Amino acid sequence: MPTISVQDALKYCILRLGLALVWVTASLGGPVACTCSSDKEALEPAAKLCESRAKWTKRLRSKCTKCVSLAKAPPGCEAAETEYSARCAKAQRAKLDAKSCEPVFQCAAKCKPTECDCVASCFEGHGDCDRVAAAVDSCVADVCGSYCR
Secondary structure, eight states: OOOOOOOHHHHHHHHHHTTOOOOOOOOOOOOOOOOOOOOOSSOHHHHHHHHHHTTTTTTSHHHHHHHHHHHSSSSTTTOOOOOOTTTHHHHHHHHOOOGGGHHHHHHTTTTTTOOOOOOOOHHTTTTHHHHHHHHHHHHHHHHHHHHOO
């Protein structure tokens, strides 16, 4: 019987839940209505947020992966309501709407969760895309950090 990676299994499960997510960096953190950081507040670059996520010791545990997925999901999804449901949906929607950034996000999604230099190279010269991705990543870190660290 063929085997599949945890990453592929998680992607399958997320799709089965009907959640339309861009799985940034497949990092379970990156690479989900919260604007946890004020619009005026400077956000850390996506690569710096990647470095923080890479240190998450519980990033593959179900509570963490569930939080990351549901926090980015739009309100009213089939998923059970939790304290973190849709908390980052607004930032995720803005990311999905940033069509000109899709190639940058796809590049970052190909990076492994701990390949933060790879993420940095994808976002190099794309400050607007970096800010959009960082808004989602910052929100997820704020909302799910206690489950993932």
